[in-house]
Amino acid sequence: TVVAGVAGNPVRHSLSPVLHNAWLEAAGLDGVYVAFCPPADNFERFANGLRGGAIRGLNVTLPFKEAALAVSDRATPRAETAEAANLLLFEADGTITADNTDGLGLLGAFAHQAPGFDARSGPVVILGAGGAARGAAAAFKEAGAPQVRIVNRTLAKAEFVAGALGVVGRAYALDASDEALSGAAAVVNATSAGLTNGGRLDVSLKATPEAAVIMDMVYQPLITPFLAEAQALGRRTVDGLEMLIRQAAPSFEAFFGRPPPESADVRSLALRAL
């Protein structure tokens, strides 16, 4: 039996076990996917305890993505660029390999829910300047976006993230969001506003072109107020659940040696578990 899992704190609401176990069952594979909740301040000890042992790999979620990269012995370029890992593989020789499939998940969600979208067609706007925003910005830069505009409540953090992107990076304060949104090919909400009670993102999407594709990384609820506004304006939207599923697929292949079976409708399953 191949064992894999997800580590997060909290981890109780993670949908990853639902996705992976449904794929395992549909594929008829001898594997299992479990959830771990290591202490928030000691991921290193947890991961080191798994070296060379029974577990093939782990997905890593908040707040451990940076610690996961730090504990690894080698990392893929995309994990290095994101300065975070969402996937660890425990090799037979006791070493740990870190990877990051969040960028693939983000672009895969766009490809699936906004067919024909081309990141090269115009500026991409990222709202937020935390880890999630940094990963999204790197993915769109890699996909050929001519400009990546970072909009953040704290301008200094936007400037830092934009600076790391080189010539394609631009920084904007939240009150300059109309300027950032004008001409945008895509807008991604990567802030944690709305995750916490009362936190509301003070951005209007009215300044976006009709063809802009709007995405929210938050998937609880599936249609966030941000996506609801986008839909009311007639914009195409991409949701965070699709990104979750699309980042899980390459993880599944890394753990179990084959891509997930197409036959399993994991999106419906996940929606029921939300």
Ligand code: ATR
């Ligand atoms: P993560 O690593 O998950 O991306 P983070 O590093 O805590 O999370 O970043 C959260 C992001 O959401 C930040 O960009 C934060 O803005 P600040 O840098 O100004 O703190 C943004 N954010 C959180 N609540 C917000 C709110 N109510 N309005 C606007 N932005 C908000």
